[in-house]
Amino acid sequence: MSHPERAAIRNRLLTAALLLLGALPLRAQDGGAIARRYKSAADRIIAAAMADTLAYSRLATMTDTYGSRLSGSPGLERAINWVLARMQDDSFANVRGEPVMVPHWVRGQESATLVSPRPWTLHMLGLGGSVGTPPEGITAPVLVVNSFDDLAAHAAEAKGKIVLFDSPFPTNVPPMEAYEINVAYRGGAASAAAKVGAVAALIRSVTPHSQQTPHTGSLRYQADVPKIPSAALSVEDAELLHRMQNRGDPIVLTLKMQARTLPDAPSRNVVAELRGSERPDEVVVLGGHIDSWDVGEGAMDDAGGAFAAWEAVRLIKALGLKPRRTLRVAMWVNEENGGRGGRAYRDQHLAELPKTIAAMESDNGVFRPYGFRFQGSAAGLAVAKQIGTLLDPIGAGLVEAGDGEADVGATIREGVPGFALSVNDSTYFWYHHTDADMMTVIDRDDFRRCIATMAVMAYVLAEMPEELPRQ
Amino acid sequence: MSHPERAAIRNRLLTAALLLLGALPLRAQDGGAIARRYKSAADRIIAAAMADTLAYSRLATMTDTYGSRLSGSPGLERAINWVLARMQDDSFANVRGEPVMVPHWVRGQESATLVSPRPWTLHMLGLGGSVGTPPEGITAPVLVVNSFDDLAAHAAEAKGKIVLFDSPFPTNVPPMEAYEINVAYRGGAASAAAKVGAVAALIRSVTPHSQQTPHTGSLRYQADVPKIPSAALSVEDAELLHRMQNRGDPIVLTLKMQARTLPDAPSRNVVAELRGSERPDEVVVLGGHIDSWDVGEGAMDDAGGAFAAWEAVRLIKALGLKPRRTLRVAMWVNEENGGRGGRAYRDQHLAELPKTIAAMESDNGVFRPYGFRFQGSAAGLAVAKQIGTLLDPIGAGLVEAGDGEADVGATIREGVPGFALSVNDSTYFWYHHTDADMMTVIDRDDFRRCIATMAVMAYVLAEMPEELPRQ
Numbered sequence: 001m002s003h004p005e006r007a008a009i010r011n012r013l014l015t016a017a018l019l020l021l022g023a024l025p026l027r028a029q030d031g032g033a034i035a036r037r038y039k040s041a042a043d044r045i046i047a048a049a050m051a052d053t054l055a056y057s058r059l060a061t062m063t064d065t066y067g068s069r070l071s072g073s074p075g076l077e078r079a080i081n082w083v084l085a086r087m088q089d090d091s092f093a094n095v096r097g098e099p100v101m102v103p104h105w106v107r108g109q110e111s112a113t114l115v116s117p118r119p120w121t122l123h124m125l126g127l128g129g130s131v132g133t134p135p136e137g138i139t140a141p142v143l144v145v146n147s148f149d150d151l152a153a154h155a156a157e158a159k160g161k162i163v164l165f166d167s168p169f170p171t172n173v174p175p176m177e178a179y180e181i182n183v184a185y186r187g188g189a190a191s192a193a194a195k196v197g198a199v200a201a202l203i204r205s206v207t208p209h210s211q212q213t214p215h216t217g218s219l220r221y222q223a224d225v226p227k228i229p230s231a232a233l234s235v236e237d238a239e240l241l242h243r244m245q246n247r248g249d250p251i252v253l254t255l256k257m258q259a260r261t262l263p264d265a266p267s268r269n270v271v272a273e274l275r276g277s278e279r280p281d282e283v284v285v286l287g288g289h290i291d292s293w294d295v296g297e298g299a300m301d302d303a304g305g306a307f308a309a310w311e312a313v314r315l316i317k318a319l320g321l322k323p324r325r326t327l328r329v330a331m332w333v334n335e336e337n338g339g340r341g342g343r344a345y346r347d348q349h350l351a352e353l354p355k356t357i358a359a360m361e362s363d364n365g366v367f368r369p370y371g372f373r374f375q376g377s378a379a380g381l382a383v384a385k386q387i388g389t390l391l392d393p394i395g396a397g398l399v400e401a402g403d404g405e406a407d408v409g410a411t412i413r414e415g416v417p418g419f420a421l422s423v424n425d426s427t428y429f430w431y432h433h434t435d436a437d438m439m440t441v442i443d444r445d446d447f448r449r450c451i452a453t454m455a456v457m458a459y460v461l462a463e464m465p466e467e468l469p470r471q
Numbered sequence: 472m473s474h475p476e477r478a479a480i481r482n483r484l485l486t487a488a489l490l491l492l493g494a495l496p497l498r499a500q501d502g503g504a505i506a507r508r509y510k511s512a513a514d515r516i517i518a519a520a521m522a523d524t525l526a527y528s529r530l531a532t533m534t535d536t537y538g539s540r541l542s543g544s545p546g547l548e549r550a551i552n553w554v555l556a557r558m559q560d561d562s563f564a565n566v567r568g569e570p571v572m573v574p575h576w577v578r579g580q581e582s583a584t585l586v587s588p589r590p591w592t593l594h595m596l597g598l599g600g601s602v603g604t605p606p607e608g609i610t611a612p613v614l615v616v617n618s619f620d621d622l623a624a625h626a627a628e629a630k631g632k633i634v635l636f637d638s639p640f641p642t643n644v645p646p647m648e649a650y651e652i653n654v655a656y657r658g659g660a661a662s663a664a665a666k667v668g669a670v671a672a673l674i675r676s677v678t679p680h681s682q683q684t685p686h687t688g689s690l691r692y693q694a695d696v697p698k699i700p701s702a703a704l705s706v707e708d709a710e711l712l713h714r715m716q717n718r719g720d721p722i723v724l725t726l727k728m729q730a731r732t733l734p735d736a737p738s739r740n741v742v743a744e745l746r747g748s749e750r751p752d753e754v755v756v757l758g759g760h761i762d763s764w765d766v767g768e769g770a771m772d773d774a775g776g777a778f779a780a781w782e783a784v785r786l787i788k789a790l791g792l793k794p795r796r797t798l799r800v801a802m803w804v805n806e807e808n809g810g811r812g813g814r815a816y817r818d819q820h821l822a823e824l825p826k827t828i829a830a831m832e833s834d835n836g837v838f839r840p841y842g843f844r845f846q847g848s849a850a851g852l853a854v855a856k857q858i859g860t861l862l863d864p865i866g867a868g869l870v871e872a873g874d875g876e877a878d879v880g881a882t883i884r885e886g887v888p889g890f891a892l893s894v895n896d897s898t899y900f901w902y903h904h905t906d907a908d909m910m911t912v913i914d915r916d917d918f919r920r921c922i923a924t925m926a927v928m929a930y931v932l933a934e935m936p937e938e939l940p941r942q
Contacts, residue, residue, distance in 0.1 A: 244535060
C-alpha cells in the first residue's frame with residue numbers, strides 16, 4: 001500500500017503548488033500550469049471535435065433505427081447491441097455489456113377523452129410505473145386543484161373523482177430548480193389523490209412550454225395507499241379543464257390505460273475503454289444513459305450525452321493521444337425509471353472506485369455547453385477550474401460547484417469526484433420525456449462543443465501526473 | 472351629390488393642413504393636431520382596455536365551449552349564435568348574421584404509419600380540401616425531396632410513390648415572408664406530385680418550430696391534374712424520413728384519410744354596430760374571422776382578433792363615447808378555406824363602400840401589438856401615423872405602409888383604406904393551424920393592448936370631422 005500513500009503525498013504537494021500558481025494573477029490569466037501544459041493537446045481535441053460528423057451520424061442512425069429505449073423494451077437491447085458492435089469497430093478495449101436487471105413497465109394503449117362539457121380528445125401520456133384502468137376505462141367527474149394544499153382544502157370533494165393537479169412550472173427560478181419543484185406533482189399526485197378517495201390522478205405536464213405536448217416520467221406510489229392510474233395532460237388541456245371548472249361547467253372524462261408492470265428484465269450497462277498508457281488501473285469514467293422513455297426517440301435524453309462521451313474518447317484515441325490513465329465510456333441503463341444502471345455500476349466497480357479519478361456525465365441535453373458542475377473537494381474544484389480554462393476558446397470554460405448527474409450519483413457518494421456537463425438548458429424541459437425528443441432537437445455545433453468539452457476535461461484528468469484531489 | 476363633393480373638398484383642405492402641421496417639428500413631437508384633439512379620449516380608452524377582463528373571459532368561454540370552428544361545422548354555427556346573443560346583450564345596433572354559403576370539408580379519421588424501416592406513428596394532419604384515401608389506405612414507398620426543383624430532378628422515381636416535400640421554413644427572412652415562401656408546398660405539393668405519377672403527397676409542416684406538431688391548412692388542386700391525398704407531417708417526422716432516405720433505408724408508409732368535401736353549407740358573417748351620432752351612414756368596420764381550422768380551439772387564429780375588435784367597440788360604447796360615424800364590428804366567416812365571408816361582405820355592402828372610411832382587421836394573433844400596417848394613400852398614411860402617436864403610451868404607435876388582411880382584402884380593393892393590426896408575430900407560426908392553437912397562447916396583457924390599439928384607431932377614424940383621405 002506504499003504506492004498509494006506516496007502518490008497521495010505527491011498529489012497533495014502538487015495540488016498545493018498548483019493552487020499557489022493559480023492564485024498568482026499572472027498565472028490565473030492563462031489558467032495556470034496545468035492549462036499551459038495541455039493547451040496544445042486541448043486545441044487539437046477541440047479542432048477535431050468541432051469538425052466531427054461521425055457522432056451526429058451515429059446518433060441519428062441509432063435513434064432513428066431503434067427508436068425509443070425504455071428499460072425492458074426490445075428497442076433498448078437492439079440499440080445496445082448496435083452500440084457495442086460500433087465500439088468494437090472503433091477498437092476500444094474491454095467492450096462489454098455489464099448485466100443489470102431493470103424494471104419492465106409497459107404503457108399499452110391509452111387515452112383520455114373529455115365527455116362533458118364537450119367531446120375533446122385530451123393530449124395525455126400515462127406516467128411511468130402507473131397501474132392501468134379496467135378495460136372499459138374510468139369515467140368520472142373531475143376535480144381540478146392547483147396544489148397539494150389546494151387538494152387538502154377540497155379533500156371532501158375528491159371522493160370518486162379524477163383529480164387534476166394544474167400546478168404551473170415555476171418561472172421565477174432557473175429551469176432545473178423549477179423542475180425540482182414542479183416534479184413533486186408527477187411523483188406524488190397519485191398517492192395524494194388516492195388518500196382522499198380519488199379514482200385516478202392527472203397532472204399538468206412538467207414543462208414551461210407546450211404545443212399540446214404531454215410529458216411522461218416516473219411516479220412514486222406510497223406503500224400504504226391504493227394505487228390509482230395516473231397520467232399527464234398537456235398544459236393546454238390542463239388549463240382548459242381548469243377554466244371549465246372555474247366557469248362551473250360539469251367536467252367528466254374517460255381515462256383508459258393498459259399500463260402494467262411486468263417482471264424485471266435483463267439489460268446492460270455499456271462499457272468500453274481506452275486503456276491508460278501508464279496507470280491503466282486508474283480510471284476516468286464518462287458517459288450518459290442509454291435508456292429513454294418510450295416516446296420520441298430519446299435523442300436529447302440522453303443518447304446525445306452518451307454519444308458525446310463516446311465520441312470524446314474515440315477522438316482522443318484517433319488523435320493518437322495516449323493518456324496515462326484509462327478513459328472509460330459508460331452508457332448506463334435505466335436512468336429513467338429506476339436508476340438501476342448507476343447503482344449496478346457502483347456495485348460492480350466498487351473495488352476500483354478508490355482509483356476512479358472522476359465520474360462525468362452529460363444528462364441535460366447536448367445544448368450549448370457552459371462547462372461543468374463539479375461535485376467534490378474545494379481543492380478538486382480549483383484544479384478543475386484550471387483545466388476548464390482550456391475550454392474558453394469554445395465558451396465552455398465555466399466550472400462551478402454543483403451536483404453531478406443521476407447515474408454517477410452512487411459512484412460520487414463513494415468519494416469519486418463528479419462532473420456534470422453544464423449546458424444552456426433553457427429549452428430542455430420543452431422536449432423532456434415527450435414525443436418531441438427527436439434528432440431535430442440536436443444542434444450539430446452545440447453537440448460538437450459538448451464532445452469537445454467532455455473530451456478536453458476527461459483527457460487532462462486522465463493524462464496529468466497529478467491525481468485530481470478528493471475530499 | 473353636392474354633400475359628398477363639399478365633403479371631399481373640405482377633407483382635402485383639412486388633410487393638407489394636417490400634413491403641414493404634422494411636418495412642423497414642434498407638432499410632430501406630439502403627433503399633430505388630431506392626436507392632440509383626441510389625447511384625452513384615447514387615454515380613457517387605453518385605461519379601460521388595459522383593465523379589461525370581459526374580452527378574455529368571453530374568448531375563453533366561446534372557444535372552450537364550442538371548440539374549433541371550421542366552415543360547415545356545427546361548432547361554428549353554435550359559436551356564431553352565442554356571439555350574436557352576447558352582442559344583443561351588449562345592446563349593439565343591427566346585430567345580425569349575414570348569410571354566406573361556405574365550403575364544407577370534413578377531415579374524418581386519418582393516420583400515417585411508418586411500415587419500414589421500423590413501425591412509427593407519424594404525426595400528421597391532412598390538408599384542408601384534400602381528397603381521402605381508399606378505406607384500406609395507401610401503402611407505398613416514399614420519395615423525399617426538398618423542393619419542387621428537386622422533385623423535377625427525380626421525377627422518374629416518383630411514379631407510384633408517396634412524395635414528401637421536406638422544405639424547411641426559411642429563417643433568413645421575417646416569419647410572414649418565410650410563410651409566404653414555404654406555404655407554396657402546402658398549396659402545390661399534391662398537384663406537383665400527381666403530375667409525376669405520385670399516389671399521395673406529404674409536406675413538412677409550415678413552421679419554424681415544432682414539438683411534433685403537424686400544421687394543417689388549405690391545398691390547391693390544379694384543375695387538369697388527378698387529385699391525390701395530401702397531408703402535413705411534423706417537422707421532426709419529415710426530417711426523420713429524410714434521414715432514413717439519406718441512409719438508404721427503404722421507406723414505406725401507410726396513409727389513411729377519410730377526408731371528403733360535402734355540398735356547400737349555409738353560414739354567416741357576424742355584424743354589429745355602434746351607430747354614428749352624426750354620420751351613421753359612414754362606417755369604420757373592424758374585426759377578425761370567426762371560423763378556424765378544425766384543430767385546437769382557434770383562440771389565436773382568429774377568435775382573439777375578432778374578439779379584440781368586438782371589445783374595442785364595446786368599450787368605446789361603455790365609456791359613453793359617441794363617435795360621429797358608425798363603428799361596425801365584423802366577424803367574417805370562411806377565411807381559412809375559401810375567403811367567402813370577406814367577398815360576401817364586399818358584395819353585400821358594395822353600395823356603402825364609398826362611405827366606408829376604413830376596414831380594419833386583426834389576423835396575426837393578439838400578440839404584443841406594434842400598431843398597424845396601412846394599405847391606402849400616402850395622405851391617408853400620414854393621418855394614420857398621427858393617430859398612431861396616441862398609442863405610443865402602450866408601445867403600439869407604429870403605423871407603416873403594408874398589406875391589409877385577407878377578409879378585408881376585397882373591400883380594400885374597392886378603394887377603402889385598410890388597417891391590419893401589426894403584432895410581434897415571432898411565435899405565430901408555432902401554433903398556426905395546429906391543435907396547440909388554444910387559450911394558452913393568449914397573453915392577457917398583450918390581448919388588452921390589441922383591444923386598446925384597435926379601439927383608439929377606430930374611434931378617432933370614426934370621430935374626427937375629417938374623412939381619412941383615400942387614393
